Amino acid sequence: MKQSILTFLTRTPLHVGAGTSIGVVDQLVVRERHTRFPVIPGSGIKGVLRDLFGGSGPESDAAFGNNDQAGSLFIGEGKLLAFPVRSAKGGFAWLTCPLALSRAARDCGFTYAVADIKLADDQAWVTEESELMLGIKVIFEEYPLLVSGKQLGPVLAAFQGLSDDETWKMLPKKLAVVSDEFFQHFAENACEIAQHIRIDDTTGIVADGALFNQENVPSEALFYAVINAKSDVSLGALAAKLDGAGNILQMGANASTGLGWCSTKLLK
Numbered sequence: 001m002k003q004s005i006l007t008f009l010t011r012t013p014l015h016v017g018a019g020t021s022i023g024v025v026d027q028l029v030v031r032e033r034h035t036r037f038p039v040i041p042g043s044g045i046k047g048v049l050r051d052l053f054g055g056s057g058p059e060s061d062a063a064f065g066n067n068d069q070a071g072s073l074f075i076g077e078g079k080l081l082a083f084p085v086r087s088a089k090g091g092f093a094w095l096t097c098p099l100a101l102s103r104a105a106r107d108c109g110f111t112y113a114v115a116d117i118k119l120a121d122d123q124a125w126v127t128e129e130s131e132l133m134l135g136i137k138v139i140f141e142e143y144p145l146l147v148s149g150k151q152l153g154p155v156l157a158a159f160q161g162l163s164d165d166e167t168w169k170m171l172p173k174k175l176a177v178v179s180d181e182f183f184q185h186f187a188e189n190a191c192e193i194a195q196h197i198r199i200d201d202t203t204g205i206v207a208d209g210a211l212f213n214q215e216n217v218p219s220e221a222l223f224y225a226v227i228n229a230k231s232d233v234s235l236g237a238l239a240a241k242l243d244g245a246g247n248i249l250q251m252g253a254n255a256s257t258g259l260g261w262c263s264t265k266l267l268k
Contacts, residue, residue, distance in 0.1 A: 040078030
């Protein structure tokens with residue numbers, strides 16, 4: 001069994017919906033039950049990749065299966081690895097946490113030592129090149145955190161090759177590690193909430209039932225999915241299809257209004 005990693009860096013806000021909610025936000029994004037991190041279901045990734053192959057046909061069926069046979073590619077869910085938040089210095093920061101780092105080390109084979117990153121809830125680690133610091137602190141959203149370490153060289157080395165997107169090249173100046181609790185808070189509460197309405201052509205006002213709020217994962221969030229393959233043939237075909245699409249895919253809902261466009265990279 002061959003293994004590859006497919007990464008997604010959101011170029012525009014992303015909405016992979018969890019259905020209608022009865023809460024304040026009408027349409028929430030899909031989240032992991034235990035961490036509350038946004039997630040891209042493997043079924044959604046598989047559907048988008050199958051469309052990349054033309055939907056059906058011998059090549060698509062070999063890769064993704066049909067009613068008579070299983071495919072040779074096994075698509076995992078897209079897990080959140082880096083989440084963008086507002087920063088008082090440097091514009092924005094990419095945050096990650098020990099939990100996300102540990103899972104990426106397990107799934108992607110990264111060799112950095114997560115145990116060496118020791119954080120209290122009010123602390124953060126940044127890189128040596130960081131532009132996020134105000135004195136000895138960083139401020140993410142409304143939270144000031146004390147910078148307690150800058151030894152992120154191994155993490156930075158592992159992360160830099162995850163995307164070829166131009167924005168990702170700013171990672172050395174914008175990467176920070178915060179506690180699991182803070183990362184969970186930001187991932188759950190710092191997503192965008194977009195207002196949607198539909199105007200009735202006759203009355204000129206909002207149509208009944210046509211006012212709703214939609215939660216979106218912000219631009220510049222990084223997800224990764226593990227892809228296992230029975231053969232190199234289908235994996236090579238997937239790489240060729242992604243290259244043919246310019247390594248850009250549209251994920252989730254609202255494609256016609258520009259949501260869900262992602263820079264992708266297939267890593268062997």
